[in-house]
Amino acid sequence: MAKSSADDEELRRACEAAIEGTKQKIVMSIRVAKGRGMWGKSGKLGRNMAKPRVLALSTKAKGQRTKAFLRVLKYSTGGVLEPAKLYKLKHLSKVEVITNDPSGCTFTLGFDNLRGKSVAPPQWTMRNIDDRNRLLLCILNICKDVLGRLPKVVGIDVVEMALWAKENNPTVTTQRNQQDGPVAATVTESDLKVTVERELVSQAEEEDMEALLGTxxxxxxxxxxxxxxxxxxxxxxxxxxxxAILESEPMVDEVLQGLEAATNCVDDMDEWLSIFNVKLRHMREDIESIETRNNKLEMQSVNNKSLIEELDRLLERLRVPSEYAACLTGGSFDEARMLQNVEACEWLTGALRGLEVPNLDPIYANMRAVREKRAELEKLKTTFVRRASEFLRNYFASLVDFMISDKSYFSQRGQLKRPDHADLRYKCRTYARLLQHLKSLDKKCLGTLRKAYCSSLNLLLRREAREFANELRASTKASRNPSVWLEGSSGSGHGGHSDTSPVSDAYAKMLTIFIPLLVDESSFFAHFMCFEVPTLVSPGGVPNGNRSDDDTNDDDLGIMDIDENDSKADKNSADLATLNEALQELLNGIQEDFYAVVDWAYKIDPLRCISMHGITERYLSGQKADAAGFVRLLLGDLESRISMQFGRFVDEACHQIERNERNVRQMGVLSYIPRFATLATRMEQYIQGQSRDLVDQAYTKFVSIMFVTLEKIAQTDPKYADIFLLENYAAFQNSLYDLANVVPTLAKFYHQASEAYEQACTRHISMIIYYQFERLFQFARKIEDLMYTITPEEIPFQLGLSKMDLRKMLKSSLSGVDKSIAAMYKKLQKNLTSEELLPSLWDKCKKEFLDKYDSFAQLVAKVYPNETIPSVAEMRDLLASM
Incomplete structure (x- = not known):
């Protein structure tokens, strides 16, 4: 007999590879042919043609249970097995062998979960009866052992299957690896894990069948x-x-009579039960009606109780205590009564808030009692706000009037008095909590209160600043320095200037006293008048030692805990804009006294603007708080006014420089050049802080005007222009040499003057050399011009450039060369007013002449190689001996 495909290990491994990853184990795999009912039927050949398939039985352990599956695998285009169908054996209900197949090798498997399918189940054809019996026997064993039941078997005898199983019990040879080596052992297929362990017919059944057959x-x-x-x-x-049944007919009749009697009794009982059911239904409806009425009454009772409690709470909320009503409508605002006023405000605020919709149930909002009580509270609020606002306006005015009437409070002749607002702020703090509650009651009332406070305090601050500034100027001892610094006509000079430092010290004292005061007033006003702005910081440029202990805590009003919901940290841009407008009204006008000090200092010494500018910048850099906006504006205006005054001084000085241009004849060094060095030296002494830019801009304007004026004066007499320029540029360098080493802006102009000096020297020396040796260097220039167009050998044949012409020119120019050189020295010395410049100019002149003569000697050697002229070395020795 040919080997069955069920024993093909290669096929089993291919099936295991196809289902890898499903955790299932192959029990049996066998090759089959799949058909669609071709036996005894006509159809298309391609559709009914058998297709090769592999049926595999697999199991999967899941806990203590085991699941069994029937897998259909097909061959892919590459000949590799791949899963096609999967059936669960628990749904297997029928195994039918097709009778149309004479060989008996074709069968179908019916599954109860596929009965609704319109497609006929596939027919499986085996190679022989043994393969069929082997597969079906394995399926039945698995169903019996794993599922505990057998499917319906049609077309095959179970007894025949059992007999076949007994005769064809296959054996499998396995290898066991022991220590002594592999040993072959023969076991039955039922002993292996790949098959079920018991046979289709048990031993007892087999004995019964043998006994039956033995009879x-x-x-x-x-x-x-x-x-x-x-x-x-x-x-x-x-x-x-x-x-036997037909013989027992009398007994059947008796049974039927008994059944009929029992049926009649049952009918009577059913009628009685229907009557009782109707009565019970009516009784149940009555009970439900009674329970419904009882529930409604109980609910009404509970609701009435809750309503009474809610009304009691509402009435308590609507009640106005008599002591609070009296305090709000007619109480006094004296300091002793402020605690009662604050308590009344707190109650009124809470009562109004309690009648608002978020805190009050919306169903009560439109009740008549609630609306009337809300109107009554609004009337109380309006009355109290009006009374409190009127009192505070009068109170602020009376405080300031009292302080202004006391002359000893301000600076007097011979005594500078620092403003002290500690007592004023102490009295105001008494009403800080009242202002907080007025804000929570009616924000609009704060506008008039802020205006009243600003207008009253503005009078006090302006009076303090005016008296302080007047006494500050009167007590400052400083002689006046003239503002004419660069005037060319003033020949006496300005070397003896008096010390004007008290002027800038006075300005610094004005800022030291009043800038912290104004910042503190701004901060106090912002907090006292309930502006929602960040806490102010002290100006960075003010030493802490200049502030008294009383002023360090001026901003702490002790009112931060009144309204916890009012966040002071949130910056409100609209509130900040309103605050800056109020500060403008509070401090407006005080800048005039600062301007007066600046103008006074400018008249005494214009250069003190530099010191004041640096002091102002230092204070301005320390103002970072948003609520001190007016103080920053004041400092910015002061800085602009100082810059304007200093610019005015610079413009006047520049005008003095330009006036030198009007003189008809200028000789020697102009007077404003050494005067500018003196001015720059003193300006550097006055620089403080960040005033470098101001001074550098003045330097730029001064020097630019000086150089432009110098060039214009030089153009009035071109004959002596270069001498005039080189002397003045040299004087500029000499006077600013030390400052240019430390001031970058002056160093730039120093190098600019140095370049102009060199250019003027070159032009003047060239003019002197050409004046004495004109024919010599004109002859050299002609040769140079012709060398661009013709060769050197052709030049001696040109008109005026023959060897004879060369000899004549040399005789006329170099016959008395020592006298000509001496004449150059005298001409260089003749118009020079600065004798100290003569040695350096004469050295430059000799070097320039030697360079030009060297070029001439090279031209002669190239064009007239056979002619002899005095050598360059002879000329150098001659010049050295002069």
């Missing part, structure tokens, strides 16, 4: 004859049973 002495050649005999006996037994 027959006739010889049975085959199972089919035995099956026919059993069928005949079964028919005989059924006929005997029918005969």
């Amino acid at each position: 027959y002495v006739m010889g049975i050649g085959e199972a089919e004859a035995f099956s026919e005999r059993l069928k005949r006996e079964l028919l005989a037994l059924e006929a005997a049973n029918v005969h």
Whole structure:
């Protein structure tokens, strides 16, 4: 017999590879052919043609249970097995062998979960009867052991299957690796894990069948004859049973009579039960109606109780205590009564808030009692706000009037008095909490209160600043310095300037006293008048030692805990704009006294603007708080006014420089050049802080005007222009040499003057050299011009450039060369007013002459190689001896 595909290990491994990852184990795999009912039917060949498939039985352990599956695998285009269908054996209900197939190798498997499918189930055809029996036997064993039941088997005898199983119990040889080596052992297939462990027919059933067969002495050649005999006996037994039933007819009649009587009793009982059911239904409806009425009454009782409690709470909320009503409508605002006023305000605020919708149930909002009580509270609020606002306006004015009437409070002749607002702020703090509550009651009332406070305090601050500034100027001892610094006509000079430092010290004292005061007033006003702005910081440029202990805590009003919901940290841009407008009204006008000090200092010494500018910048850099906006504006205006005054001084000085241009004849060094050095030296002494830019801009303007004026004066007499320029540029360098080493702006102009000096020297020296040796260097220039167009050998044949012309020119120019050089020295010395410049100019002149003569000697050697002229070395020695 050919080997079955169920024993093909390669096929089993291919199936295991196809289902890898599913955690299932292959029990059996066998090759089959799949068809669609081709036996006894006509159809298309391609559709009914059998297709090769592999059926595999697999199991999967899940806890203590085992699941069984039937897998259909097909061959892919590459000949590799891949899963096609998956059936669960628990749904297997029928195994039918097709009778149309004479070989008996075709069967179908019916699954109860596929009965609704319109497609006929596939037919599986095996290679032979053994393969069919082996597969079906394995399926039945798995169903019996794993599922505990057997499917319906049609077209095959179970007894025949059992006999076949007994005769064809396959054996499998396994290898066990022991210490002594591999040993072959023969086991049955039922012993392996790949099959079920028990046979289709048990041992007891098999013994019963053998006993039954032993009762027959006739010889049975085959199972089919035995099956026919059993069928005949079964028919005989059924006929005997029918005969016995017909003989017992009287007994059946008695049973039927008893059943009829019982039926009548049951009918009577059913009628009684229907009557009782109707009565019970009516009783149940009555009970439900009674329970509904009781529930409604109970709910009404609970609701009435809750309503009474809610009304009691509402009435308590609507009640106005008599002591608070009296305080709000007619109480006094004296300091002793402020605690009662604050308590009344707190109650009124809470009462108004309690009648608002978020805190009061919306259903109560439109009740008549609530609306009337809200109107009454609004009337109380209006009355109290009006009374408190009127009192505070009068109180602020009376405080300031009292302080202004006391002359000893301000600076007097011979005594500078620092403003002290500690007592004023102490009295104001008494009403700080009242202002907080007025804000929570009516924000609009704060506008008039802020205006009243600003207008009253503005009078006091302006009076303090005016008296302080007047006494500050009167007590400062400083002689006046003239503002004419660069006037060319003033020949006496300005070397003896007096010390004007008290002027800038006075300005610094004005800022030291009043800038912290104004910042503190701004901060106090912002907090006292309930502006929602960040806390102010002290100006960075003010030493802490200049502030008294009383002023360090002026901003702490002790009112931060009144309204917890009013966040002071949130910056409100609209509130900040309103605050800056109020500060403008509070401090406006005080800048005039600062301007007066600046103008006074400018008249005494214009250069003190530099010191004042640096002091102002230092204070301005320390103002960072938003609520001190007016103080920053004041400092910015002061800085602009100081810059304007200093610019005015610079413009006047520049005008003095330009006036030198009007003189008809200028000789020597102009007077404003050394005067500018003196001015720059003193300006550097006055620089403080960040005033460098101001001074550098003045330097730029001064020097630019000086150089422009110098060039214009030089153009009035071109003959002596270069001498005039080189002397003045040299004087500029000499006077600013030390300052240029430390001041970058002056260093830039120093290098600019140095370049102009060199250019003027070059032009003047060239003019002197050409004046004495004109024919010599004109002859050299002609040769240079021709060398661009013709060769050097052709030049001696040109008109005026022959060797004879060369000899004549040399005789006329170099016959008395020592006298000509002496004449150059005298001409250089003749118009020079600065004798100290003569040695350096004469050295430059000799060097320039030697360079030009060297070029001439090279031209002669190239064009007239056979002619002899005095050598360059002879000329150098001659010049050295002069």
